[in-house]
């Protein structure tokens with residue numbers, strides 16, 4: 252017999268969604284409820300982070316940060332640990348545009364309400380414009396390039412407290428300056444009595460009756476940083492009156508698919524989007540040193556509504572940069588040798604939420620991602636690449652690396668030919684490096700069980716005890732970085748969970 256644990260509310264996952272729900276539901280503990288958060292990953296001690304690229308990637312990321320889609324055209328980056336992907340996010344803190352939330356057309360979810368909640372979490376996480384001295388040359392060049400072209404780059408808030416400008420955000424902040432659920436919401440929840448168990452993977456969700464039953468496997472091996480689970484290793488069965496699924500937009504749909512609900516909810520796993528992205532590099536004649544300071548500060552999004560892409564200043568480490576530059580041989584070598592002189596821009600495409608873009612499970616029940624780069628997405632990425640090349644050259648770059656150009660290096664003398672040099676016909680999926688880190692959909696909110704999985708309150712259709720509270724709720728892709736919107740939606744869902752538990756959240 253496996254030990255049986257009985258709780259009022261169990262939350263699965265501790266990222267932007269799960270960590271938020273834990274904090275929002277913490278007042279229930281004082282009202283006599285038992286609230287438990289189960290996290291598959293371990294607790295990472297920032298003091299032990301070295302910034303070493305390969306070691307940090309293995310420590311934080313699933314699949315080393317490159318979970319391939321089934322057709323191997325896109326690699327997916329997400330973290331597993333207490334704090335989820337907020338451990339490795341950059342901290343870009345944006346509120347969603349009204350047209351996206353209005354376009355969801357969900358009665359009971361207004362843009363004003365979402366923004367109000369994002370503002371609450373932005374304040375909790377200390378999101379603010381970073382001071383000029385932390386904005387490095389790489390970011391200023393993006394802003395100057397835009398300005399020279401008559402485009403307005405917007406500075407965005409970053410959620411840091413005491414940032415030392417080490418630029419290591421995507422490898423986990425060694426200075427504990429970046430604020431995520433591991434720094435803010437989970438400690439607040441624990442202080443109020445929410446139980447948090449790490450190394451605890453929910454392997455199955457059994458559906459039936461008035462509550463949920465979870466099979467949980469606790470890993471006894473200590474985390475490389477020494478943290479261990481609060482529970483002894485082994486299998487547990489958790490009975491909960493309310494279950495909140497917040498395992499992220501890959502694992503939440505996978506758990507639901509494993510639970511056998513697909514016949515009644517055919518939309519599980521479907522309408523999945525990820526903001527496919529290219530890391531682009533422009534070579535300058537002088538050192539840029541983009542790896543000192545904070546990595547990201549500006550976005551240019553004036554064309555996102557019409558052209559479905561947006562650009563952000565960015566900086567990536569040598570290993571990721573090498574992986575993301577298309578091609579091999581002398582051109583690749585030339586750019587890597589110029590690493591200190593590289594300016595970088597991230598192109599993100601707003602992909603359509605389509606039923607065939609989906610999370611599925613393999614024979615062993617593990618998630619697989621059936622995602623195809625569609626012609627409209629490729630067109631958006633190509634338009635974005637051209638726009639980025641213009642910014643690089645306007646900022647003074649001598650050459651630009653464009654994945655959808657052959658040869659991929661475009662010299663300054665070819666500046667006038669960007670439309671013919673960068674083309675969709677040269678965007679060959681599988682030969683071009685595309686990565687993604689903004690997973691949205693798979694358990695989308697909606698009105699009908701025919702094309703959605705949950706209600707606008709995150710309650711799974713037909714199962715009032717089961718909730719979803721993470722990026723998988725999104726009906727369509729946002730046009731900005733998503734973490735604050737995920738927190739806002741998770742907070743909204745927490746209110747529905749509290750209602751079910753007979754408690755009103757203020």
Ligand SMILES: Cc1cc2nc3c(=O)[nH]c(=O)nc-3n(C[C@H](O)[C@H](O)[C@H](O)COP(=O)(O)OP(=O)(O)OC[C@H]3O[C@@H](n4cnc5c(N)ncnc54)[C@H](O)[C@@H]3O)c2cc1C
Pocket residue numbers: 263264265266267268269289290291292328329330331332333334335336337339340341342343344345421451452453454497498499500502503506688689690720721722723732733734735737
């Ligand atoms: C490198 C990188 C940079 C990013 N930068 C930004 C940014 O600057 N701004 C922004 O807005 N967004 C950014 N994002 C995206 C943002 O981090 C995510 O959208 C957000 O964290 C997703 O929240 P979530 O709750 O859906 O999932 P996650 O945060 O991924 O959390 C899911 C959690 O569930 C756990 N879990 C999974 N399965 C199980 C299971 N079976 N049992 C128990 N636990 C389980 C996982 O271990 C994980 O901890 C970035 C992402 C990455 C990877």
Ligand code: SF4
Pocket residue numbers: 411413414415416417418419420421423424425426427428429544545546
């Ligand atoms: S730049 Fe700031 S937030 Fe990012 S890792 Fe360094 S100290 Fe942390």
